[in-house]
């Protein structure tokens with residue numbers, strides 16, 4: 001495939017059991033696609049987890065990944081949400097070196113970014129920020145000169161906007177729901 | 188204690204019996220001992236193999252010959268890892284097999300215990316699905332679902348790894364409650380009326396259509412539907428290697444095999460066509476050649492059950508994702524009767540001198556060619572035998588010269604190209620089809636990879652005939668060295684034992700043939716044997732498979748048979 005690589009976001013509903021993450025990740029590994037971020041958490045339905053995977057791949061490859069994810073038994077549904085309107089957020093803790101001089105400025109920066117200072121020590125403070133990847137990146141950029149001591153980022157969680165149910169959301173009866181819609185895509 | 192309380196080991200056999208399993212191909216060991224002990228109380232026939240790879244190929248051969256799920260059994264560690272090649276073979280060719288392996292006790296998992304191997308980890312990318320079962324009560328649900336996954340939609344291998352404590356432990360056995368719960372993995376169909384109409388429009392407008400018939404036709408049992416469709420659309424049919432048998436070789440619309448070793452006119456027809464109708468095939472690189480120049484003027488309709496195959500290698504205009512058997516009958520009524528005799532006769536004309544170039548037309552000059560052997564085998568068996576091939580030149584010659592009329596009569600490792608496949612797979616095919624005449628066609632190289640299974644044939648007292656196409660080389664590799672490496676035969680000349688004597692050491696009648704007049708009488712003598720027989724055909728050593736599209740070259744850029752042979756042929 002010669003088309004350009006770009007970041008694709010996949011939302012998966014999977015059974016919450018051992019080995020599922022390995023199966024899913026293995027499809028990316030096999031094709032040497034780098035996973036930029038991956039989040040997993042519970043859903044409103046017991047026993048079912050939701051994964052958000054962001055990976056840099058080409059358009060053609062994204063179709064293939066999606067179709068292959070579909071073939072995994074514990075995967076209930078897959079949606080490539082790259083081209084649909086979504087809300088995307090990630091969370092980060094950033095521990096920055098702070099002294100009496102810089103502390104006030106750091107708190108001011110946090111305020112401008114609508115971030116929060118969640119820990120304060122003699123020589124450092126921890127800022128918590130929730131936002132798009134871009135916004136987190138921007139904050140990191142501003143904080144870097146102060147000396148970032150540690151950082152933890154969650155990776156993205158995404159959800160499509162509006163009231164439309166997630167296209168592949170519910171395992172039961174979903175094939176009827178999908179028939180027309182999926183077939184009309186050029187798969 | 189309620190009557191229905193059973194050990195995990197008993198539940199394995201209880202389930203296999205209820206799933207209709209007649210044969211299990213396996214090899215015992217420590218971690219699977221409880222299952223082997225319980226086996227004696229059940230009616231499933233266990234075939235003791237000589238290597239666990241053999242067990243997987245036997246299960247595979249059984250599945251391919253019958254369409255039913257084949258079952259292989261092995262112990263943990265080396266028993267399980269020996270299965271890997273067979274599992275990958277089944278995966279690539281969509282063959283429904285279930286492999287059951289013993290595993291160390293669940294408390295020992297992860298401790299590098301004796302004969303512990305992470306076989307579910309190892310086989311993750313080469314199975315449709317796999318299970319690690321650590322409790323007796325999970326045995327039945329896992330096995331039932333394994334069978335369903337293996338055989339549904341696009342079939343494939345499933346592995347069930349059962350710890351020793353799960354086999355020894357016991358629980359209430361409830362068959363009904365163990366019914367498969369997951370339904371979602373049978374995805375699709377995905378197509379709509381608009382797409383059916385689009386497909387019909389393309390079919391009815393096409394002037395030069397070609398059907399590409401693949402393994403999916405055989406897997407879905409839609410040969411009749413394909414026949415009806417091809418006849419209605421008056422469209423010639425080219426076959427993939429695994430599609431051989433999906434359409435009768437003697438049918439006037441049958442072109443034969445396409446791809447790397449397909450006949451020149453078949454590939455030419457594909458290159459010139461204006462519509463390709465791909466049925467249950469996956470545009471493998473061995474059939475497309477260079478993708479950039481593949482069928483440049485053709486629109487493409489792809490009818491396939493596995494959505495992941497759509498637009499994988501070749502961009503298609505109309506994808507119809509579903510079971511051929513349900514889909515094709517929806518198309519047939521809309522197909523307009525068209526006169527395509529111009530197209531058919533132009534394909535016919537492009538055969539030109541290929542009949543003369545065919546090695547069959549060579550006079551007997553004292554040389555024995557593999558093509559002669561295969562041709563006579565076809566004639567002597569009336570084209571009715573199940574032929575199980577190994578991998579290499581002989582495999583391609585079989586595909587070219589044995590004319591298969593019926594599905595499931597050619598069993599061969601296509602996707603993985605696994606040498607050593609033929610002999611064990613033939614054993615499985617024979618168990619699936621005890622009345623059929625089963626022939627192994629193997630090279631001298633591949634036969635030596637799994638020939639220990641001769642002992643299995645003898646121990647099981649089954650009748651399998653074996654033709655070794657012995658050219659003294661790893662022939663297919665030698666051919667590539669001749670064509671692409673200036674004839675430097677690096678590690679391809681191959682010493683072999685005296686195969687006739689080898690067979691005799693197993694108590695199997697052996698024959699050796701090295702002249703053309705001996706071919707037919709020896710085939711007859713071997714066929715007359717009530718049990719197994721082996722013939723060592725010592726053929727021309729440096730013959731090559733023609734025509735050939737070099738890997739990655741344009742499909743129409745074929746290497747033809749060299750002139751000296753052709754000249755001799757036209758001398759007649």
Ligand SMILES: Cc1ncc(C[n+]2csc(CCOP(=O)(O)OP(=O)(O)O)c2C)c(N)n1
Pocket residue numbers: 577578579580581582604605606607629630631632633634656658660661662663664
């Ligand atoms: C297990 C395995 N190892 C290596 C190969 C590569 N390979 C493909 S064909 C071939 C030669 C086969 O030789 P032989 O069995 O004598 O058959 P021939 O080509 O001579 O008919 C080899 C080595 C393979 N396909 N499978």
Ligand SMILES: [Mg+2]
Pocket residue numbers: 579630631632656657658659660661662
């Ligand atoms: Mg050979």
